[in-house]
Amino acid sequence: MPAMEIQGMEVFAIAVVGLMFVMVLKQFGMWEPLSLEDISESELEMATVRHQPEGLDQLQTQTKFTRKELQSLYRGFKNECPSGLVDEETFKMIYSQFFPQGDATTYAHFLFNAFDTDRSGSIRFEDFVIGLSVLLRGSVNEKLRWAFNLYDINKDGYITKEEMLAIMTSIYDMMGRYTTPSVKDDAPFEHVEKFFQKMDKNRDGVVTFDEFIETCQKDDNIMSSMQLFENVI
């Protein structure tokens, strides 16, 4: 028995010695590890995505901004997003900074989708500036169409109650908790109900674009508020 124990320990000792030998060989570079991962993979990471916008002239034709305005807009845009593209996370972050008290991420998501017309997942400068052109320099109808597009989440041409509820909830989320009077849990729902009562003429549970336009044009408040941001730029 004692002999066997010694042997056991000796085997162990020899195993340790063998291990150290292997390590020394590795040190000398004579023992290649079996796994040869592609080192080249990491190099691919370096190519970051960069986007250049279309030329100034082209943008001038596409939008209603003057050259100087476009220059100024681009400078602000490029400053914040040097790569030329805004992805959704960055967009949410930027937008949330304007609403510190509440949670603006959901609404920012909807807004992002409204701007990202080609569903590419990121907003390029062209999208940005075209959207702004509509909002600031467009006709009332164009603005209303843009708003309709915003509410119509799945872009099928109809605003359903669920879509409206989602939008409304996200707007109320931006308010945060500390409001007066406090936001009740069913406030968005109430608001949606009111909206539908106003807009949904044929009571079919959805609001089409025509219903929307019609109702809005009759509402003075809405019409006047559409002109509110004329001179933002």
Next chain:
Amino acid sequence: MAAGVAAWLPFARAAAIGWMPVANCPMPVAPRDHSKRQDELIILNVSGRRFQTWRTTLDRYPDTLLGSSEKEFFYNEEAKEYFFDRDPEAFRSVLNFYRTGKLHYPRAECIQAYDEELSFFGIIPEIIGDCCYEEYKDRKRENAERLQDDQEDKKDFKPPNMTFRETIWRAFENPHTSTMALVFYYVTGFFIAISVLTNVVETVPCGSTSQKDISCGQRYTVAFFCMDTACVMIFTVEYLLRLFAAPSRYLFMRSVMSIIDVVAIFPYYIGLVMTDNEDVSGAFVTLRVFRVFRIFKFSRHSQGLRILGYTLKSCASELGFLLFSLTMAIIIFATVMFYAEKGSSSTKFTSIPASFWYTIVTMTTLGYGDMVPKTIAGKIFGSICSLSGVLVIALPVPVIVSNFSRIYHQNQRADKRRAQKKARLARIRIAKKGSSNAYLQTKRNGLLNELLDLTASEEEQQHLNKTKSLLESQHHHLLHCLEKTTGHDFVDEQLFEQNCLEGALQPYRSRTPSTSSLEGMTGTCCSRRTKRSVPLPIANAPASHAHPLALTHTLPKSPGLQELSAINIQCAEKQIHSSSRSNLNMQTNEVDRRNCKQQKVTTAIISIQTANTGSPAEDGGHGLPNRGASVVTTTSSNIIKVSAL
């Protein structure tokens, strides 16, 4: 809001159109941007280096200098640019803050200079970006420490009216403040050394009466007992005094040094109390071990020891790690060695705890050789053990060393600063004196000038008329106005003190052994002489009425002064001046002054005085006894009264 995000505000506002159709209430009116103009380039000229940026970039932060209308104060109409007379290097970071929204702290910049720039441009340093914040805070802390050191040195000035208790405490904490404290400091140090020495020598065998050696302690019991008593007496007295003087007794009792003190003197008292009882004397002997703690009392005397202790305390985590990793390694290797050596006969590795000893000795590379593995496996593991021991111990040591080095250098720096502080203060003093001397010199020149006017000597006049810069002449004019306002004149310091002394000692001396320079005005000299009834320069004590003796301080005149006075007398309108030189020499015992108007005659003992010198004190308000040079100014307006008793 970050700067870049501010650029997105128009976008956010535009997107608000999405809320309009669902809004219940009418919207508020949008603010009108009256100053709307096309974005233009602004030129910022900072000490010649031109920076250009868009106006909107600067408008991002409206509560700073550049973002608000405050910059209009710096607008240069001709060049159509904003000119700032500041450091262009630091301005770079400031401008980059507007551009990127992040404030960076350039490492090459001095922290104070940078702080000043920031405060000039209205930017709070707290918004420094995370990348540079650590560095900024570190530098700021070092600077604050430096300032604090300067402050602490001021503590050396004994604040007046300290209670007895505070005095003692101060004497204990800063032994160099008074001689008594220094003496006490050295005495205690000496006795600590003596005490430790006796403890050591006590155990040395000296001579043998019977077969066995007996230690010196047993041989000269009485002598050692006396030494011990003396030392403990001193320590007890010191401890009690410290306890009495401590501002917060509770805190003092909890401090490490006081615990060491107590532990050092405790065994003695216990020994006194205990009899030669066999049972407890064993325990008593152990207590004597604590006497060695007296050596820690040296840490009050040695800064290096304190630093070492502080280092160990601050490296507690590294030491803990060292201990932990060593323990782990010891247990592992002890187990392995035990099982490796189990088979061999007559092995010393009888159990795992017994192997601990071998492992420790091997890992610290001591290698006593009392336990040695005999099997091959044991030898292999033994060698691995010693190799790893070196590594495990070597790892935390540099951290401790670097900590010690940092703290040590900090202390060195503090000491160096303190040493340089004297030189620095001297420099400042010289600079101040330089400027006051310049003024006094000017006055003298002015006097001579007037004199020379009479004699009409052109060359000399020009020679004296050194060209003074406009700044200097304006400064001198200001000082002159002050003199006129108070009715006293500036004098040189040395002369003033000298005169103070003389005035005090010899009230009736007629001659002023003044030195040539003008006296200076210092408050302290005279303040001590208050009793002499000289109205204090500082305190407006109407002492003039007081004392016949009063006028001990007088305006000592320097020969130079005398000349001046003589000269002045010539030009002065009043003829009352006794123009004899001797008069000038007369020491006036009155509170003299060169007051513009002298009304009363004080109880001057020696009446004779020249106009300048003397005059009855004005209503004691101005106690400045000195003055010499200002003769010029006052003479013309002085009414000299010779006061006589």
